[in-house]
Amino acid sequence: MNAALVSMVVPFFAAMLVLMWRPQQQSWLVIVASIVSLLAAMMALLSVIDSGPQSLNLGGWESPLAIRFQLMPVNALLIVTTAVIHLIVVCFAASSHHCQSIKQAFWPLALLLHGSLVALWLSMDLFNWYVTLELLGLAAVSLVTLAGHKALRAALDYLLLSLFASLTYLLGVVMLYGQYGTLDIALLATLTEADRVTQTALLLISAGLMLKAALWPLHLWLPAAHSSAPTPVSALLSALVVKAPLFILWLLWSRVAPSELAVPMGFWLALLGGGALMIGGWSACRTPHLKTLVAYSTVAQLGYGLLALGLLLHWQLNDLQAALWLFVVAHALAKTSMFLAAGEIQASTGKKRLNSLRGMTLTMPVALFAFAVAGGSLIGLPPSGGFIAKWLLIQPMLIEPAHWPWALLVIIATLLSAAYVFRVVSQGFRQSSVSATATEHGKSAQWLALLPAILVWLMALFSEPLLQLMDVFSA
Amino acid sequence: MAASELILDLILCLVLLSLAVAVVEVKRLYDSIILFIAFGLILSITWARLGAPDLALAEAAIGAGITGVLLMAAYANLAPKKHLQNSHRSWLAVGFSLAAMVWLVLSLIPLADSPESLVAVAEQAMADSGVTHPVTAVLLNFRAWDTLLELVVLLLALLGMQQLRLPSLKIAYPWPLLNAWGRYLAPLTIVIGGYLLWRGSSGPGGAFQSGALLAAGLIVLRLNHVIPGLSWQHAWLRCSVLCGAGFFLIIACLTAWLGQGWLDYPASYSASLIFIIEFLATISIAVTLAWLVTGQQEAAS
């Protein structure tokens, strides 16, 4: 547990140091802080593997009064993922030439975002989540505004929707507290009954969280906000920030909600997930802009998460938990890679449209390769992290003929994702009319964009321990 | 007796609701802002009626006061033509809201009869909390982590505002009456703010109320040109913005490292630790709120 706390505190302190002393060489301080945080996160993961879930009551007060932190395999894995992605994104921002202008303000905000995310993963308290969600929202919006005046409108919409979602969430939380007199997830789980108040409260909380996670049909703010943000910010938002509400949603429905409510809700959630896969994938195939395509792909891929969550609740199958969280981790890594590659390409061509990619195999081969490799995992090509997750998801669907329509849905979604990934890659292979010259600078940034894509394929090599980790949890 | 109280409550609720409907329905933005400030004041009376003096203070200072000033400042900064007119009243929206109202009210009403809460647990723990006012004990001891993160929320709002690089609030030559009043008002806010902070350990009051009041004092001083525009260039300003959250976080780490656990204050020090944390948090809150209202002074000027 202490290692997890270190992983959370280090980014907070680093942010305050950067703000207070404003050193000339900020990037080194930030990178060192991210490395320390990553090491601590790994120690936390190891300690969970060794000794199982750990719980900590903050302030030493007994359970209903105190805010409780809990370290489980799932959130230990998420803390490590958060630290890995932050480290890569921070290194990218330090090395990319296109990020020079935003750096000064980027470092403290990114660090605060990192700390807030870890705080959210660790917490098991409904109201504390409200505060951390607000932290995430404010940090995310401030980061989007770094892109300058053209992003302000999208940032404002994002902020207003995020505040609205927080208040919806808060009303639900207050109703649960009024009914059961506690804010702790584990205690609530033992108390809840399927009455009217609980139902309304859970629906309000879910609506707020689904809006924050941009789950279809509440996704409309996401493409504008994520595609207009600066590149490293888009990566952080798409890879990590939208996953935080999904985590709360999962804990809430799988632990707190009584099964009389969870089973029917699961069906609807799965249906919404299917809708996200179709509409998100279709929009990604249609949009003319590169970063918007990647943003729509996030909408679609979040649909897998929602589908896994919904079916897990509907069929009461704990095995699907592994599918859900492997999806989240695989998508986080792949999407980081995709956004960094897409952003680097867009920044060096100066054009947003997809057809500006022509001839990219010659000028920016590494970035395009990164995009393709990450796309492979999104499609679910073996042996990638995305493949394992999809395999886990589809297995229970194939067993019973009654579940085959869901499997069909997943297959169509796979074809759609293959279509939009191929749309980008094929443009890169086309002959360019303008004679292009290979750009020497920005090489390291392109390699950094490739790194998470390689990690997601490496996940397949470590699939055995990963699955064991998840089994420990569902047992 | 009970009947007359019920009538009072009914009137209070009706006034609140009609003000709220008026705020969202009136044509002009300016009217909407004025009505919203009135709404905030009625709300603070409601808090007092519901036995929450801490909140009445906080609402009057933060909700009606600071938010009102912020709204006015935003209104003044917009070109008059930019105020978008209301769209036509959508009967779909009205119908949806009415249906949702019935559903929501029906699910809220049963809550009045299910007295499940943490009152008993909190009362038991009060003896070890280091303070005698329960709300302060919850804010700075039982759920101190929320409060710490909330100071970070304030910091984030300030950082977000700063890098928008807006021109600072245009401040005209102060009105003579304001000038005269300011000389009395500003020291008065410091005295009352200090009193609220000191009182927070035993009665209604505390870091937030006091910080909001001090912020109001700072804003008056700024409007009178007594203090210069706030800028990130000044180390002492950075220090005062960061000291609340920073010190709180250091205490959290020290208690985890040397003591019994994260934010678990040693029993003999908890009263003094809470006071120091509150004191520094008050400074941070006051400076941050004042800064949020008056805006960033650009380095060039």
Next chain:
Amino acid sequence: MTLSLQLFLASGGILWLTGLYGLWRNSDPIRRIISLNIMGSGVFLVMVTLARRETSTDPVLHALVVTGLVVAVSATAFALRLAVASQQEKR
């Protein structure tokens, strides 16, 4: 007593919905921010009413409202600045 608590609870819910309606109906960012504040006030009213159900008031809910108020004012300040900035750039 219960009757007046029910009255305040219902008012809190209706305030929340009024804010929601205002958010839907208004397109001006400042008015939307005001609507959000009304929504927040509705939630706080529910919280303060729930705190009063027993003979001694619930300090936890009061503390949560104080936290919520500060979060609300920070978010409002930032949102208003953002609204002004986004409209100024359009010129």
